[in-house]
Amino acid sequence: MIISGKDLSARLKAEMATRVAAYEKKYGRAPQLTVVLVGEDPGSVSYVTGKAKACEAVGIRNTTIRRPESISEEELLSIIGELNADDAVDGILVQLPLPRHIDENKVIAAIRKEKDVDGFHPLNVAALWMKQPCSLPCTPKGIIKLLKAAGVEIAGKRAVVVGRSNIVGLPVGKLLMDENATVTVAHSRTKDLAAVTRGAEILVVAIGRPKFVTADMVTNGTVVIDVGVNRNPETGKLCGDVDYAAVEPKASVITPVPGGVGPMTITCLMENTIECYLRTMEAR
Numbered sequence: 001m002i003i004s005g006k007d008l009s010a011r012l013k014a015e016m017a018t019r020v021a022a023y024e025k026k027y028g029r030a031p032q033l034t035v036v037l038v039g040e041d042p043g044s045v046s047y048v049t050g051k052a053k054a055c056e057a058v059g060i061r062n063t064t065i066r067r068p069e070s071i072s073e074e075e076l077l078s079i080i081g082e083l084n085a086d087d088a089v090d091g092i093l094v095q096l097p098l099p100r101h102i103d104e105n106k107v108i109a110a111i112r113k114e115k116d117v118d119g120f121h122p123l124n125v126a127a128l129w130m131k132q133p134c135s136l137p138c139t140p141k142g143i144i145k146l147l148k149a150a151g152v153e154i155a156g157k158r159a160v161v162v163g164r165s166n167i168v169g170l171p172v173g174k175l176l177m178d179e180n181a182t183v184t185v186a187h188s189r190t191k192d193l194a195a196v197t198r199g200a201e202i203l204v205v206a207i208g209r210p211k212f213v214t215a216d217m218v219t220n221g222t223v224v225i226d227v228g229v230n231r232n233p234e235t236g237k238l239c240g241d242v243d244y245a246a247v248e249p250k251a252s253v254i255t256p257v258p259g260g261v262g263p264m265t266i267t268c269l270m271e272n273t274i275e276c277y278l279r280t281m282e283a284r
């Protein structure tokens with residue numbers, strides 16, 4: 001079974017659009033997401049364009065503040081300060097990566113945690129690990145939604161996450177644990193990675209290496225979630241971290257790239273923006 005993140009996203013966005021229209025009537029304005037884009041990295045520009053399109057589909061107002069790569073850290077922090085203070089802005093997203101002269105951690109920490117739609121603020125990260133209400137990071141949240149929509153039973157399963165980044169590997173491991181999976185997190189220093197991945201009933205791969213996971217690394221019947229977004233060095237086309245053609249026949253469930261996890265990340269960003277907006281509106 002191939003899980004289409006694209007189809008699930010389309011369904012979820014349609015549901016959100018109906019809800020947002022009702023909220024707008026009730027609260028007098030639509031949610032607002034403001035994206036800050038520094039520089040013109042083609043990957044970042046394309047992600048920001050995708051986010052703007054999703055906002056339009058859902059009825060979230062969105063603004064992109066574009067600044068050149070030469071912007072100073074101080075100027076960027078001052079933009080964030082203004083957005084933090086602006087009651088009409090519900091969600092703030094600074095597109096990463098930032099140029100080297102800017103301290104990413106400092107910028108993320110400067111965003112008010114109530115407006116941190118990415119779930120990257122240290123207090124939101126802490127809340128995730130302490131099981132308190134917070135903005136969950138979008139990609140891990142989207143992965144859990146995909147698994148549930150595919151009817152995958154997570155509780156009691158052996159889940160292996162390959163990759164331990166702050167934005168994908170670690171939080172998806174935590175969310176799988178919260179769903180009562182028994183989780184192993186593997187990384188570049190893991191010995192005999194293939195033996196570890198073969199032990200997985202649910203395998204999540206987030207490493208950024210094209211077609212790294214081959215058929216011999218997967219046991220028959222495994223649920224395979226491919227987070228990677230890479231350029232295939234031979235064809236130049238997008239591909240995942242999993243050798244899809246070789247692994248798909250062995251997997252019970254698998255996500256394609258593109259059209260798997262990627263659309264769900266953006267859909268969860270929409271959901272997080274609506275949640276931030278609702279928390280503000282309901283507190284009034």
Ligand code: NDP
Nearest residue numbers: 163164165168187188189206207208227228229261262265
């Ligand atoms: P990072 O580069 O931050 O982390 C990569 C992780 O993979 C590290 O923990 C690293 O281990 C591990 N790793 C690298 N090489 C190997 C290897 N040979 N064997 C085992 N582990 C390895 O990447 P991200 O987590 O940010 O992203 C991972 C991938 O997911 C990328 O392709 C990215 O584009 C994609 N992505 C997709 C999203 C989507 O919405 N679809 C969203 C975010 C990311 P170590 O810690 O030891 O260095």
